[in-house]
Amino acid sequence: MFNFFWRKKKSTFTGGIILDGHKQVTKINTPQLPKELIYPLFLTSDRYTKACVKVGDYVKKGQVIAIADSLLSTPIHAASSGIISSIEKRLIAHPSGLADDCIILQTDGLDSALEAEPCLDYRQQSRDFLRKKIHQAGIVGLGGAAFPTAKKLSGSPAIHTLIINAAECEPYISCDESLAIASAKEIIQGSLIIQHILQASLCIIAIEDSKPDAYLALLFAAKETDIKIQKVPSIYPTGGEKQLIQVLSGEQIPPQKLVFEYGYICQNIATSFAVYQAVLLGIPLTERVITVTGAGIKQAQNIQAKIGTPIKDLVQFCQGYTEHAQQLIMGGPMMGIALASDEIAVIKASNCLLIEPIKASAIQPCIRCGDCAKVCPSELLPQQLYWYSRSQQWDNCTDYNLADCIECGCCDVVCPSKIPLVQSFRIAKSEISQQQKQAEQAALAKKRFENQQQRKLRIEQEKAVLLEKRKATIEKMKAAAAQRKLN
Template sequence: MIALLCSRWKTARGYGNGNQPMIKQWQFPGGVVMEGHKQVTGISESTLPSELIYPLLQRSDNYAQPIVEPGSRVLKGQIIATPQSPLATPIHAASSGIVKEIEPRIIAHPSGLADNCIIIETDGLDEANPVFPCLDYKLETPEALRNKAAQAGIVGLGGAAFPTAVKLKSNKPIHTLIINGAECEPYISCDASLMQAYAQEIVQGALIMQHILQASCCIIALENRLPIAQQTIQEAARQADIQIATVPAIYPTGGEKQLIAVLTGIKIPAHSLPGDFGLVCQNVGTAYAVYQAICLGIPLTERIITVTGKGVNQAKNIRAKIGTPIKHLIEQCGGYSPDVQRLIMGGSMMGVALSSDDISVIKATNCLVAMTTSELANNQSAMPCIRCGDCASVCPAELLPQQLYWHSRSKQYEQCQDFQLFDCIECGCCDVVCPSHIPLVQSFRAAKGELVIKQKQAAQAKLAKMRYQNQQQRRVKEAQEKQAKAEKRLAAIEKMKAAAAKRKKLI
């Protein structure tokens, strides 16, 4: 089917009115049309902060191990922490300076708690490590290019921060690479700005990843309300065998499985991966980072971040060094407006509310939204559920949020699992349409957390039981061995006595 899809893409390169590709597309279940609140600005350069902060927690429970000590000097691009699991990546210093401390700092996490971070006091020199660019990626093996991407610390820059090298290695043949520029979540415009400014580099990064995957088809998808970005990407891809698609600005079209459904008509089951169907999806920012790592030898130390919302005086898309304190970027945007109420990392739908702007930018930071009272006006008090069913009609995962809510509210977490709680992508569509203003996603996140805790406790209890049973088995075995030795010794003594008695009788 994938080969058929690629053939269909390649034979449908004609353009209709407005240079829109005349290509068949499909629809995914649910979704909502939302006001964009987007300001696609040019990319501003951030000034160098006085210190850079690098959390050692990469994603979930995956940590990096520091390989520098307080007092040591580091250079831009130098590895300062190495991954402790395949799902973590190296951390590189984004500028030269002195390692000030390795200590707990507040990190970008829903818990709002502190964790160990490497603190670098910048020296203003921005002195960099030597780089070793690849002159022709086509002469490199896919494995060598994957290793370079891994050493460059590249992760998915759409927000998930999954290691790119892991995603570029599949046990099954990959037919189609999709470059995701469908930035459908409100407020976020960093990818659109990147496509407008660095279209040629994005296309080159896409070709490199296509070479790594040995994929026969490559598609770059972006929203249909971004004419300038579409034009620049089309111009850049004119000489390359890459297809350009514009997709409707329906949230969450930018989700990996939703975008695949729109472009191919293939529905990826909840517990399957796109790679199982011969598909790999990467963000446009990731494609740009791959270009920099392979063609320029530059590791991932910077990224484009949207700083927006009515809570800042001037919305911008900023090229920021990873590790930059958020308050430094807010200053670059003219500071907060007087009625700012909330600061969110990520978009308004799936982002995390921050307790402080001392928190640093991480690889997953694609947007900072400073929201005012007027933007939060719709956050009314929750009222009883009226069972309207609107939440189910917009759920892109085809779940029953109403049932999940009742079971989570009653702490019936096993029933939540029966209703596929962990298939929820936490997109927030149900929250948007709920007439009772019930924080559904908040309930689902809490239920997931409780289930994870229970699963860990069950695993610990199972381990403890297994250890106890092993201990009992060892004790029984030791007792049996001890008894066998005693019986053997007793038999030997009896034998000796019998022999002595026999000799005595002969005498």
């Protein structure tokens, strides 16, 4: 009945490329407890948390160590018990390669946890309560963008379709796939909770057709529910929100529009699992599955890692580096970020650590072959945008919908001239947003200056009026005195 929005016709998005999978699905292994856990207070974009522990405090596993000041940021929980040894600047997992304030937790090896507050029947609870619980558990989108889940599940127009994204379209990454095989039941439970919160009539789990084991596991687990498990073609980037919606429903979300305005919400499959743990078991988000892989690592595997674990500990658990270890990438090879050091700790958004050799190639001039436009999943003209961003014509960049670029990297991969397109788009986007900020600031300063000028003018005028009045009174009194004299 509620397949109203569902088109049977198999559709796909424009563009995209087929990439070699390189996926090694292993069972999820748990490493030993790291000596030190590192929690950066900076989340993503403009979002920060505030430390609520002092140096020397003893914290238990699951205890909040940094609080969120709004729905746009999320609290951080200790992943193990121990003592807060310091709050200091450390390198963080961010493309800037900058250091920022981090809470350092010295683990004591006991791993003693706070008592969890399980919730037996979530359907008895109000939806606000469930959202709050998700927020308090510190859950963010675990696909890589790390957007707060509670925020995503709130404040939306009516949602008709919840899409659980298990596409995992980037090469090398297999954490979602192995999680789906290991914990399909829990994922289905989590998805049902999210569907309940959203009151969505339809819930689809989308998975690439190259993952038959995970597909079957999910299909089996979802047997008694209304959740649909749908295979999607393995074309990168099917996992993109708009691309996935187009594949599933045939509906194309226009540029500059957000998917929830059209009644869709996408959630990562690992987020579903985290929601299940948070709501039904009362366990906050302190661990996640991370794929450690690449030619630079001796034993590629999926790891149940505590968030805050330094990367070098995970590498050590994978038997260390090979001679090919030349770059360290957090995320997949298409959209990941290169990290400067393995002292950096994994964060909630880390789904994969890829250690690879560097394959550099010389940049050649553009021969206008147009392949970039053919593969662009957002139907942009990368070649045109490249010229505009190189010649700093920001207005033209905006007009050609640069903001719609999802930085998927397809254009870079097919470019025969090896032009770093995504990089130039990122620079252009940075520049445009910077200019916007400056313009806003200038407008504010201008307004405040004008206000001050007006105030000064007003005070001046008031003074003049007062002076006038006083003069008039004096004149009057003088006149009166003269009158009296006369009399």
